[in-house]
Amino acid sequence: MANQDDKFKKVISHAKEYGYVFQSSEIYDGLSAVYDYAQNGVELKKNIRDYWWKAMVQMHGNIVGLDAAIFMHPTTWKASGHVDAFNDPLIDNKDSKKRYRADVLIEDYCAKIETKIEKEVKKAVKRFGEAFNKAEFMSTNPRVLGYQEKIESTLARMAKSLENEDLADVKLLIEELEISCPLSGSKNWTDVKQFNLMFGTKLGASAEHAMDLYLRPETAQGIFVNFLNVQKTGRMKIPFGIAQTGKAFRNEIVARQFIFRMREFEQMEMQFFIKPGTQKKWYEYWKETRMKWHLSLGMGADNYRFHDHEKLAHYADAASDIEFKFPFGFKELEGIHSRTDFDLKAHEEHSGKKLQYFDHEDNKSYTPYVLETSIGLDRMFLAIFSNALQEETLENNTTRTVLKLPSVLAPFKAAVLPLVKKDGLPEIAKEIVDMLKWDFNVAYDEKDAVGRRYRRQDANGTPFCITVDHDTKKDNTVTIRHRDTMAQKRVKIEELKEIIKEEVEIRSWLMKMK
Numbered sequence: 029m030a031n032q033d034d035k036f037k038k039v040i041s042h043a044k045e046y047g048y049v050f051q052s053s054e055i056y057d058g059l060s061a062v063y064d065y066a067q068n069g070v071e072l073k074k075n076i077r078d079y080w081w082k083a084m085v086q087m088h089g090n091i092v093g094l095d096a097a098i099f100m101h102p103t104t105w106k107a108s109g110h111v112d113a114f115n116d117p118l119i120d121n122k123d124s125k126k127r128y129r130a131d132v133l134i135e136d137y138c139a140k141i142e143t144k145i146e147k148e149v150k151k152a153v154k155r156f157g158e159a160f161n162k163a164e165f166m167s168t169n170p171r172v173l174g175y176q177e178k179i180e181s182t183l184a185r186m187a188k189s190l191e192n193e194d195l196a197d198v199k200l201l202i203e204e205l206e207i208s209c210p211l212s213g214s215k216n217w218t219d220v221k222q223f224n225l226m227f228g229t230k231l232g233a234s235a236e237h238a239m240d241l242y243l244r245p246e247t248a249q250g251i252f253v254n255f256l257n258v259q260k261t262g263r264m265k266i267p268f269g270i271a272q273t274g275k276a277f278r279n280e281i282v283a284r285q286f287i288f289r290m291r292e293f294e295q296m297e298m299q300f301f302i303k304p305g306t307q308k309k310w311y312e313y314w315k316e317t318r319m320k321w322h323l324s325l326g327m328g329a330d331n332y333r334f335h336d337h338e339k340l341a342h343y344a345d346a347a348s349d350i351e352f353k354f355p356f357g358f359k360e361l362e363g364i365h366s367r368t369d370f371d372l373k374a375h376e377e378h379s380g381k382k383l384q385y386f387d388h389e390d391n392k393s394y395t396p397y398v399l400e401t402s403i404g405l406d407r408m409f410l411a412i413f414s415n416a417l418q419e420e421t422l423e424n425n426t427t428r429t430v431l432k433l434p435s436v437l438a439p440f441k442a443a444v445l446p447l448v449k450k451d452g453l454p455e456i457a458k459e460i461v462d463m464l465k466w467d468f469n470v471a472y473d474e475k476d477a478v479g480r481r482y483r484r485q486d487a488n489g490t491p492f493c494i495t496v497d498h499d500t501k502k503d504n505t506v507t508i509r510h511r512d513t514m515a516q517k518r519v520k521i522e523e524l525k526e527i528i529k530e531e532v533e534i535r536s537w538l539m540k541m542k
C-alpha cells in the first residue's frame with residue numbers, strides 16, 4: 029500500500045512539475061476535485077480525444093459526431109431518471125465528521141482482500157518457480173478460495189441491498205465487516221442516506237422567473253434527445269451510432285484520487301442504435317472493440333480486466349466496466365452498457381414526441397435499443413500518465429525519470445536541440461522546427477547542457493530529441509535520439525519527417541486494432 033501511495037504521489041507531483049495538471053484556482057488554495065490542464069496536459073488530453081474520435085467516428089461509416097449543449101431542458105433529467113435515481117449512498121463518520129460513499133468503503137475493503145490474494149500468488153511464484161500454474165493455484169489454494177468467497181459474498185450482499193434500497197443493511201454490512209474510518213480509525217457511523225449528485229443552477233435574469241436547470245451529469249442525454257434529428261438529416265440506417273465528447277458535472281462525495289473522480293470532467297460517449305433483440309450481439313461486439321482500442325496503445329494486457337456488473341443501473345439490461353490497474357488498484361475506466369429502449373421511450377413519454385425508427389427492410393416502426401460505450405477522458409489521461417511514469421536505473425547506476433507515453437499521444441513528438449547556443453547552430457535548429465511543425469508539435473530547447481535537456485524531454489514524454497551539432501553544418505545530418513531506448517542515430521535532415529511519422533501517426537497505432 030505504501031508503495032502504491034508513493035507511486036501515486038509521484039504521479040501527482042510530476043503532473044504539476046511538468047505542466048500537465050494543476051489544481052483549479054490554486055492561488056485561492058484550490059477547489060476540491062476540480063483541476064486545470066496545463067500547457068502539456070491540454071495537448072495530451074486533445075491527443076487522447078482525437079485518438080478516440082478517429083477510432084469511433086471517422087473509422088466507422090455508420091457513426092457520426094454531435095456536440096450538444098451542456099444545458100438541457102430540465103425535463104430531460106426527469107425522463108432519464110437522474111432526478112429520482114442518480115444518488116450515491118452516503119455515510120458519515122461521527123468522530124472524524126468525514127463523509128464517505130458507503131459502497132466505496134465496502135469496495136475498498138474488498139480491494140484489500142484482493143491485495144492479500146496477490147501476495148499469496150507472489151509467494152507461490154517464489155516457491156514453485158518455473159512450474160507455477162497460476163490458474164490451478166487460484167482454483168485450488170484454500171486460502172485464496174476463502175478470500176475469493178469473502179469478496180464475492182460481500183459484493184453480492186451489497187449489490188442486493190442497494191438494489192432493494194435496503195440502506196439499513198448496507199450500514200449493517202459495514203459494521204459486520206468492522207470497516208473503520210480511514211482518517212480516524214473510528215467505527216462510529218451514521219445511518220446510510222441517499223444523496224443526489226446533480227448540480228443545480230438557474231436560467232433567467234430575475235429570481236421569480238428563473239428556470240431551474242441542471243448541469244448535465246452525462247453527455248449521453250444530448251444524444252438521445254437528438255436521435256431523430258440526426259437519423260433523419262443524416263439518413264442514418266440502423267445500426268448506427270452518435271458519438272460526442274464533452275463536459276459533465278457531478279457533485280461527487282468521494283472526491284479524492286486526483287483526476288480519477290472529479291466534479292467537472294469530460295466524457296467520450298457513443299450511443300449505438302440497434303434493432304431490439306440484437307443487443308446481446310452488439311454488447312459483446314462493443315466490449316471486444318473497446319478493449320482492442322485500449323490494447324492498441326500498448327500499455328499491457330495485464331493492466332486491463334472486465335468487471336461485469338451485478339447491480340445494474342436503472343436503464344440497463346447488461347453492463348460491464350473495463351477496469352484499469354491505476355496506482356491505487358484496479359478501478360473502472362470505461363463502461364459498456366446495454367441500455368435497452370429505456371431512454372428513448374422515457375423521452376417519448378415526457379416530450380409527447382415520437383422517437384421511433386421506420387425500418388424499410390421490415391416495413392415497420394420500432395423504438396431502437398441502445399448500446400453505449402462511455403469513457404472518462406480525464407480517467408483515461410490518468411491511466412496513460414500513471415502507467416507511463418517510470419524511474420529507470422541506468423547502466424552507470426544513475427536514475428532517470430521517463431514518461432513513456434504512447435508516442436501517438438505525446439504532447440510534443442520531437443524536441444530540436446542545438447548543441448551550443450552559438451556558431452549558427454540555433455538558426456539551423458529553428459529551421460528544422462519550422463520544417464517539422466507543419467506535421468508535428470515540435471519543441472525547441474537550447475537551455476542547459478544537452479544531457480540535461482535529454483532528461484527534461486524524457487520526463488516530459490517527448491519521443492524524439494534531434495540534436496544539431498557542428499557536423500550538421502558540413503553534411504546536413506543530425507543526431508536523433510529515442511526516448512525509450514536512448515539509442516542515437518545519425519540521419520539526414522530530410523529523413524526526419526518520415527522517421528517521426530512512422531512512429532507517431534495514428535494510422536500505425538490504430539492498425540493494431542485489426
Ligand code: GAP
Nearest residue numbers: 246248288289290293361362363402403404407
Ligand atoms: N452515460 C453513462 C455514464 O455516464 P458512468 O459509468 O456514470 O456512465 C462513464 O460514467 C465514465 O465516465 C466512467 O467510466 C468514468 O470513466 C467517467 N466518470 C464518471 N464519473 C466521473 C468523475 N466523477 N470523474 C471523472 N470521470 C468520471
